[in-house]
Amino acid sequence: MKFLFVDVYWYLILLTIIALIRQTSSAAVSPQNxxxxxxxxxxxxxxxxxxxxxxxxxxxxxxxxxxxxxxxxxxxxxxxxxxxxxxxxxxxxxxxxxxxxxxxxxxxxxxxxxxxxxxxxxxxxxxxxxxxxxxxxxxxxxxxxxxxEKELIKKLVDLKRTDKTWPHFSPFNRASFEDLYSRISSSVKLVLVIIEKGDDFTGRQIMLDFSKYYEQLAIFRMTTDRKLWYKFQINMTDIPALFAIFPNNTVEQIDTKQNTKEKIGSRNLLNYAIRSYIGQRQFIDNFDDRDLEEIIQSKNALENMNKKRKSNQDNTEKNTLFNKNIIHQKINMVDFETSLSYMLRREISRVQEIRGETYDALVHWLIVLTKYFPGREPVMNYLKRVLSKVKEQPNGLTGKQFRELADTNTPDSYLPNNQVRYEYCAGSSPQYRGYPCTLWALFHALTVSQVQLETKRMNTIEIPSAIKYFIKNFFGCRHCSENFMKETKDIHQLDSQNKHAAIIYLWKIHNRVNKRLHGDDTEDPQHPKIQFPSESLCPNCRLTNDNSDNNFDLSNTINFLLQHYSKDNIDLSSVENFIITHDSKQNLIPRRERGTSLDQYSMIEITNESTQTSGLIRSIISMIQRFPLYSFILLVIIIIFVRRRYYKGKRKRYTL
CATH class of the missing domain: 3.40.30.10 (Glutaredoxin)
Incomplete structure (x- = not known):
């Protein structure tokens, strides 16, 4: 019994350690979580x-x-x-x-x-x-x-709220101060009026700037009633103007010209004037000026952060030494499958209605993937099945319906949905490279695959056109999509007689994008955007050693691209094969396969007792990963329970 207790004890501890190690590892390769x-x-x-x-x-x-x-x-x-x-x-x-x-x-x-x-x-x-x-x-x-900020103010005004915390956005253009005082609560100690043009946002900004003092301070704006302006003895050249209104119908103009030595804008002028006035007159209880100081400090910190980032980018550009082991690594299949899973299950399914042009773009894109993606057999079967199911609905489908199709895996037709990591496109930080980098690699691989597969006359525009309309209809980054549309506006001018036309076309676009984004905030400091391929990666691709656009030997560059993005250059060492459990065809359990060729993958049914046991262990590990704290508490309880049973049994055994 003692040995049994020790075995159980260490077995549970070992399971917990393994699970937590796997959880840490998973976090390292699953940055989006x-x-x-x-x-x-x-x-x-x-x-x-x-x-x-x-x-x-x-x-x-x-x-x-x-x-x-x-x-x-x-x-x-x-x-x-x-x-x-x-x-x-x-x-x-x-x-x-x-x-x-x-x-x-x-x-x-x-x-x-x-x-x-x-x-x-x-x-x-x-x-x-x-x-x-x-x-x-x-x-x-x-x-x-x-x-x-201006649009936000308009939207807040449109809400037409009447809460006591809500500013008085609507202009007050009546000649009676009594009407003004009828709008405020008895707790208000100071009433201010800002006189400005009707389309000016300054008054509403000031209302919001001081909104936390709504119980003691009321701010109104006046815009169009010139009679009221005359009452205040001001004209157009004096606005924006600031006044304090008192219960006895007297008014006091507040000087807003104290800071005119610097051009700080009307909002800041009024802001400083109000704070100074409140500070002198002590109208507001517990008035705290630290908010303004905090805002100024935050703005300075943001400005310094931007300067520091720019300086770091400049230093990186000067000092970066490319890691040749990284540069020469192969394209990794795990990158392709990760990006396909995100693309199909998240990007495309995010579109609410897939109909008309959007439906045509989806079908065109799936056709290109089924024809030219250099994938494993079960993944290719998966893509063909998804295409077939989509074609069965010629009138279109919803994003939710497409997600159901994309989520379905079968024993011989599946796309892993838990390989959430990048290797070839891994960035130095989680936000860098990743999905966009892998998409570019996928686009290049498709054009290369077309050249290597097609023996008859090629449709050179087929892949670039499919890519263009996929990006237009499904790519989530709005600004990126708009830029890609500009880059591909001449797509119909592709040379139909040149079988390498699509390869060259996308390669040139990619380099133009790299040139535009070089030094941008989005650039990975450890992976600067260069004119690809680099001289170290392909010495024969450059005519000279400068980094200009026209510096490439086109023939050697094409040969390099044909090799670099070919099916034979795809690394399969990190890709996972999967077992599908009996309980659900959706439940994919990874089984690591290293060095396996594309044609050697097969699904394995769980039939024997040892496999069922390993499945139980995986389930326990999964539970520990998802609920580490609760699992640890449960582990302690189990150990205490087993230990008490052991000693209780021991006492009984020696009792006469």
């Missing part, structure tokens, strides 16, 4: 599928939310703009708060789908006290910071 473009230091709430409902729904404030994908280059660039917005409206948080959610993370994808997010980045305003699936969709343009 944890990566956020924002940190706790940003004034952006990091939302997830787990905390979204409790934070956003039924909130007392409105929420401005960015739905983004961490792999999306434009989202990475836009993050600084969004940080700027968050800093600038930090004082508005009594009325509206700002958050962001990474739709690329598995845990967040379902929530993004519920919100019908089809492209990234998408900005949505969710009104106060909104309920799940009942609030109207309010979308904002992902423009520059000032544009977002």
């Amino acid at each position: 944890s990566i956020s473009l924002y940190t706790e230091n940003d004034k952006v709430a990091i939302l997830t599928g787990q905390n979204f409902s409790s934070i956003v729904y039924q909130s007392k404030t409105a929420w401005l939310i960015e739905f983004y994908a961490s792999w999306c280059g434009h989202c990475q660039s836009y993050a600084n703009t969004y940080r700027e917005v968050a800093i600038d409206i930090w004082g508005w948080r009594t009325v509206v708060r700002i958050g962001a959610i990474n739709c690329y993370a598995d845990e967040n994808s379902a929530l993004c789908d519920k919100h019908n997010v089809s492209t990234y980045p998408t900005l949505r305003l969710i009104e106060p006290e909104a309920l799940m699936n009942t609030s109207k969709i309010i979308t904002l343009s992902a423009s520059d910071a000032k544009g977002v």
Whole structure:
């Protein structure tokens, strides 16, 4: 019994250690599950599928939310703009708060789908006290910071809220101060009026800047009533103007010209004037000026961060020594299968209605994949089955219906859905390279495969055209898609007589994109965007050693591309074969196969007792990975229970 207890004890501990090691390993190769473009230091709430409902729904404030994908280059660039917005409206948080959610993370994808997010980045305003699936969709343009703030103000005004915390956005253009005082509560100690042009946003910005003092401070704006302007003894040249209104119908103009030595804008002029006035007169209890200091510090920190990033990029460009082992590595099949899984199960299925041109683009893309993707036999069977099922619905289908097709795996027809990692396209940080990098590799591999498979006259435009309309209709990065449409506007001019035309065409586009993005915020500092192939990767591809666009020996470059992206150059050492359990055809369990050729993969049925036992062990490990804390507590309880039973039995055995 003692040995049994020791065996069980160490067996359970070993299982826990293995599971936690695998969990750590999985986290290292599954970056989309944890990566956020924002940190706790940003004034952006990091939302997830787990905390979204409790934070956003039924909130007392409105929420401005960015739905983004961490792999999306434009989202990475836009993050600084969004940080700027968050800093600038930090004082508005009594009325509206700002958050962001990474739709690329598995845990967040379902929530993004519920919100019908089809492209990234998408900005949505969710009104106060909104309920799940009942609030109207309010979308904002992902423009520059000032544009977002102005549009946000318009949307907040349109909500027409009457809460006491809500600013008095509508202009007050009556001549009676009594009417003005009738709108405020008895707790208000100071009433301010901003006189400005009707299309000016300054007054509404100031209302939001001081909105947290709504119980003691009321701010109104006046715009069109010139009679009232005369009452204040001002004219057009004096606006924006600021006045304090008192219960005895007297007014006091507040000087806003104290900071005119610097061009700081009318919003800042009024902001400083109000803070100075409140500080001198002590109208507001517990008035805290630290908000403004915090905003200024955050803006300076953001500016310094951008300068530091630019400096690091410059230093990296000067000092980067390419790792030749990395540069010469083969394309990895695990990258292709990971990108295909995300593409089919997330990108395409995200589109609500797949009909008309979108349906045609999907069919065209699936046909190209089934003809030219250099995949394993079960994956090719999977692609053919998906294409066949889509063709059975010529009138189109919904994204949800397509997701059901894409999620279905059978013993001889499957696409792994738990290989969430990149090897050839792994970046130095999770947001770098990944999915877009693998797509480019896939595009090149398809054009090479076409040349190597087709013996008759080729349709040179077939693959570039399929790629173009896939990107147009399904690629999540909106800005990237628009740029790709510009790059491929001359697609119909491809030389139909040159069988290498598609290879050359996509290679040139890729290098133009690399040139445009070199030094950009989205560039991986450890993998600078170069004119491909590099001289070290293909010495014979360069005419001279400079990095210009026209510096390539076309014949040698074509030969290199034909070899580099060929089926024979695909690394299979990391790809996984799968066992399908009896309980569900969807349940794929990986079985590592190294050095296996494309034609040697086969599915194995679980039939004997030892395999069932290993399945049980995998289930236990999976449970420990998902619930490590609870599993540890359970382990302790089991050990205590077994130990007590052991000693209890021991005492009974020696009792007369």
